[in-house]
Amino acid sequence: MWFELPVTVALVICVPGMLFAIGGIEAREAGNNSVGQERLPGPIRPVDQVGQFKGQSDIGIVLHPGSTQYDAASGSYTVAGSGENMWFSEDAFHFVWQEVSGDHVSLAATINFVGSGGDSHRKALLMIRQSLDADSAYVDVAVHGDGLKSIQYRDERGAITREINAPASTSKRLRLEKRGDYFYMLMGDDSGFQLVAGSPRIHLTGPFYVGFGVCAHEKSVIQRAVFSNVDLNFSSAPENSPVLHSTLEVVPIATPTDRRVVYATAGRVEAPNWTSDGGDLIFNRAGRLEKVSVSKGKPVAIETGLTGHCNHDHGISPDGRSLAITELQENGKSGVFIVPYAGGTPRRVTRLSTSYWHGWSPDGKSLAISVEQNGHFDIYNVDADGANESRLTQDSGSNDGPEYSPDGAYIYFTSDRNGTSQIWRMRPDGSGQEQVTTDEFGNWFPHISPDGRKMIFLSYAKGVTGHPADKDVTLRIMTLTDRKITVLDKMLGGEGTINAPSWSPDSLEVAFVSYQYF
Numbered sequence: 385m386w387f388e389l390p391v392t393v394a395l396v397i398c399v400p401g402m403l404f405a406i407g408g409i410e411a412r413e414a415g416n417n418s419v420g421q422e423r424l425p426g427p428i429r430p431v432d433q434v435g436q437f438k439g440q441s442d443i444g445i446v447l448h449p450g451s452t453q454y455d456a457a458s459g460s461y462t463v464a465g466s467g468e469n470m471w472f473s474e475d476a477f478h479f480v481w482q483e484v485s486g487d488h489v490s491l492a493a494t495i496n497f498v499g500s501g502g503d504s505h506r507k508a509l510l511m512i513r514q515s516l517d518a519d520s521a522y523v524d525v526a527v528h529g530d531g532l533k534s535i536q537y538r539d540e541r542g543a544i545t546r547e548i549n550a551p552a553s554t555s556k557r558l559r560l561e562k563r564g565d566y567f568y569m570l571m572g573d574d575s576g577f578q579l580v581a582g583s584p585r586i587h588l589t590g591p592f593y594v595g596f597g598v599c600a601h602e603k604s605v606i607q608r609a610v611f612s613n614v615d616l617n618f619s620s621a622p623e624n625s626p627v628l629h630s631t632l633e634v635v636p637i638a639t640p641t642d643r644r645v646v647y648a649t650a651g652r653v654e655a656p657n658w659t660s661d662g663g664d665l666i667f668n669r670a671g672r673l674e675k676v677s678v679s680k681g682k683p684v685a686i687e688t689g690l691t692g693h694c695n696h697d698h699g700i701s702p703d704g705r706s707l708a709i710t711e712l713q714e715n716g717k718s719g720v721f722i723v724p725y726a727g728g729t730p731r732r733v734t735r736l737s738t739s740y741w742h743g744w745s746p747d748g749k750s751l752a753i754s755v756e757q758n759g760h761f762d763i764y765n766v767d768a769d770g771a772n773e774s775r776l777t778q779d780s781g782s783n784d785g786p787e788y789s790p791d792g793a794y795i796y797f798t799s800d801r802n803g804t805s806q807i808w809r810m811r812p813d814g815s816g817q818e819q820v821t822t823d824e825f826g827n828w829f830p831h832i833s834p835d836g837r838k839m840i841f842l843s844y845a846k847g848v849t850g851h852p853a854d855k856d857v858t859l860r861i862m863t864l865t866d867r868k869i870t871v872l873d874k875m876l877g878g879e880g881t882i883n884a885p886s887w888s889p890d891s892l893e894v895a896f897v898s899y900q901y902f
Contacts, residue, residue, distance in 0.1 A: 437480050440595075479511065486618055490618075494557045494612045535548050535569035546640075551647070559615075631898050655697070672686075696884065697884065708722055736755045740756075754785065774814075778814075805850075837864060840872070842859060
């Protein structure tokens with residue numbers, strides 16, 4: 385029990401040849417305010433063994449010392465922590481840790497807050513952290529006071545913290561796992577764990593720290609959480625060979641640090657495309673199209689009347705009535721079809737093979753497509769009824785991924801005519817071709833926001849040719865008025881991440897797929 389005393393005491397145990405302390409026991413009820421002095425960032429208690437963990441520390445500036453009670457009979461840890469926040473470029477919380485090294489580290493626990501109330505953003509978390517400095521690089525799996533569960537990360541020292549919110553779940557058993565330079569969030573129940581999110585590549589050098597912690601999210605308050613059924617593993621290889629997983633995600637442009645998983649699954653899904661009302665996302669899996677509610681995350685099949693060889697080049701028409709689909713035919717060549725969204729008979733639009741759909745004109749009367757001939761891609765425009773198929777690019781490079789701007793003034797596309805894949809644009813008749821991006825990255829899949837103000841695109845590292853799958857890539861966004869580029873986020877992705885138009889109808893969010901090998 386916690387004693388109602390206006391002091392802080394420490395429990396020190398002497399054993400022959402051993403001396404250790406179990407925290408500084410905070411002498412107040414959980415959640416009550418108390419008065420204290422600010423502490424310097426990252427003090428380390430050198431003699432503070434707690435169960436199987438070697439130490440504990442208050443990270444960052446906190447008003448009240450944190451503490452831990454370890455129940456040897458149940459193997460549970462009750463952690464008390466203060467701290468104003470764990471966000472932006474610095475953290476303030478109480479951390480119980482073990483110093484480790486290696487490519488494979490996992491920590492699992494069932495997490496419950498003690499008592500009710502407190503800030504909805506208070507956090508109880510599993511963490512892998514480079515150092516005990518407040519601005520250290522880290523990854524954590526956090527349970528928030530309001531029930532939200534997320535994976536948070538700072539990919540380098542002093543960087544801004546980013547977050548991926550997991551789908552809603554009542555599970556209180558979580559696991560954080562490091563495999564090489566990638567980190568994974570899993571949620572569990574009696575049947576086992578399920579992968580729900582993964583981080584971009586974050587390189588930590590050994591030794592680093594693994595453990596759990598509590599942040600009150602109020603600097604004058606202490607909050608407590610119980611970590612039970614704790615499983616720490618840092619000595620053996622993963623129990624299974626890596627399997628591809630996909631997470632279909634949404635990120636708000638105004639707050640790009642707050643990604644949200646809509647749907648997570650084993651296997652590959654690709655190319656989310658919003659419905660006109662913004663309620664569903666259409667994506668492809670194993671040659672067929674499905675849709676999933678942005679809020680509920682339970683996919684259902686879309687009947688296209690085709691043979692089940694759709695690829696990731698698909699999109700809904702401006703009026704929401706039709707789907708343009710690229711379908712692989714028996715001769716190994718792909719063609720473009722239009723299918724009524726409500727169901728019906730598919731109609732082939734293109735005559736040239738191999739053809740790939742990429743964009744609808746704003747009035748829905750024309751399609752922008754790419755056509756492959758002898759390994760070389762060029763951009764064509766074709767009427768939605770299949771008439772007037774006309775070539776728009778004639779240069780020696782490959783030109784691919786065309787998409788109309790919302791006002792119909794331009795077609796944006798990717799071209800490697802100058803040696804590196806960059807974003808270009810031209811008038812709908814092919815005139816006025818000009819380069820839009822001019823950097824060392826390989827830039828692909830330009831998508832213009834419905835309000836015409838921004839462009840999202842995918843960037844590969846220097847030296848990557850084409851748009852392969854399963855690469856470390858960056859989602860970047862350009863404001864078209866001044867052509868200023870900012871990073872939206874980093875992930876394992878590439879082919880399949882944003883092949884289809886991916887903006888929400890209100891221009892506030894972007895949908896994409898990230899990949900994990902777990």
